[in-house]
Amino acid sequence: MSQLIALVANSAWNLYHFRGNLVRRLLQDGYRILIIAPRDDSSEKLADLGCYVVEQPMDNKGTNPLADLQTMRELKRLYLEHQPDLVLHFTVKPVIYGSFAARSLKIPVINTITGLGTAFLSGSWLMRIVETLYRHSQRWPSRVFFQNPDDRNLFLSRQLVAEEKSACLPGSGVDLKRFMAAEYPASQPIKFLLIARLLRDKGIVEFVDAARQIRKIYPHTSFQLLGPLGASNRSALADEEVAAWVEEGIVEYLGETDDVRPFLHAAHCVVLPSYREGTPRALLEAAAVGRPLIATDVPGCREVVDAGVNGLLCDVKNASSLAAAMQQFLDMPLEKQLEMGVAGRLKVEKEFDEELVIGAYLAEIPHLLPK
Incomplete structure (x- = not known):
């Protein structure tokens, strides 16, 4: 029987939309795939690909240690029941508690740090607890992938992961065949689009405050929000x-959607004033279709935006700085806006092609599977 690889994340949606092509490639290569995640609309889509999908609820915004211990016990039970040959963990709680569960059963692990999470950014007692959990849980995995060098360096400086086990990936990559360069919209007024879960940590409040400032000068400018409300997160709006x-x-x-491409095509500029990212998929996809970017000068965002080349950077948690970047874009000649869009596409082709990410996993996996 072919070897079984488990992928574990805090939502089936995450695995289908961000790791779908990795799943397809692993299936094509003859591996059996087990998906462990809370059930959502993407669970059936993963099953249709040929995965065996197991529902495992996770309290993504909770800080109850008893609930988290229960998650660890449930993951251990599932690993014991299904006997995966390798586990790939994505998102915070699977990375931490799934690693503990796999270690107790001596199952090889590849972890991917997709972002540090609200708790890690809080600077509170909770952050110190999360640090301790990372430090102990990341001793077991054979490989820990990070999505930007800032996060990797932070983990190394705080001795949360061994240097020889860690490596950087260019985010989750972009499917360049799906996200093709699109004609820049000729319509007016200018549309600024923010795509994200509607969380305070994504800079939504700063985006709205900046919009108020801009509308006093350019009253017809359009500001759009696209993404799910009611996210299971402490900073949800x-x-x-x-x-x-x-x-x-x-x-x-604009609500939420499974296909952001029509909204990207209609936008003139995509904005993400996030407080910190792994590598933001929204910016990568926007750059791939040739849209200029405005983002905060923070880890994750600064890896995607080359200031003055494919977009503009602003200060974090600073609506006035964001408004100034928006005004700079509005005052920019059309030729410069077009140049930024072209530069963004070229950057993504060179640095963030999804094939680079898939290749990194495919190179690592055979070394960890039992012979």
């Missing part, structure tokens, strides 16, 4: 807050 912004006429809320 309330529905009422977003509804109030829409009622005020400052932003347009």
Whole structure:
């Protein structure tokens, strides 16, 4: 029987949309694939690909140690039941608690640090606990992939992971055949689009405040939000807050979608004022279709945006700095906007092709599987 590889994350949606082509390649190579994640609309899509999908609830925003210990016990039970030959963990809780579970059963592990999470960014007692959990859990994995050098260097400086086990990937990559360069919109007014889960950590509040400032000077400028409300996260925005912004006429809320391409094609500039990222998929996909970018000068974002080349950078948690970048873009000649879009596409082709990411996993996996 072919070898079994388990992929574990905090949502099936995450695995289908961010790791779908990796899953397809592993299936093509003859591996059996076990998916362990909370059930959502993407669970059936993963099953249709040929994966065996097991539902495992996770309290993604919770800080209850008893609940987290239960998650670890459940993962250990599933690993014992299904006997995977290798486990790939994505997102914070699987990376930590899945590693503990796999270690107890001596199952090889590849972890991917897709972002540090709200708790790690808080600077509170909770951050110190999370640091301790990382330090002990990351001793077991054979390889720990990071999505930007800042996160890797932070883990190394705090001795949370061994240098020889760690490596950087260019995010989760972009499917360049799906995200093709698209004609720049000729329509006016200028549309600024922010694609993200509606979390405070994504800089949504700063985006709205900057929009208010810009609308005083350029009243017809459009500001759009695209992404799920009600995310299971401590920094999630309330529905009422977003509804109030829409009622005020400052932003347009586009809802959520499984295909962002039509929205990217209609936008003039894609904005992400996030507080910190792994490597933001929204910016990569926007650059791939040839859209200029505005993002905060923080880990993850600064790896995608070359200031003045394919976009502009602004200060984190600073609506006035974001507004200044938006005004600079609005005052920019069309030729420069087009140049930025072309430069973004070229950068993604060179540095962030999904094939580079898939290749890194495929190179690592055979060394860890039992002979």
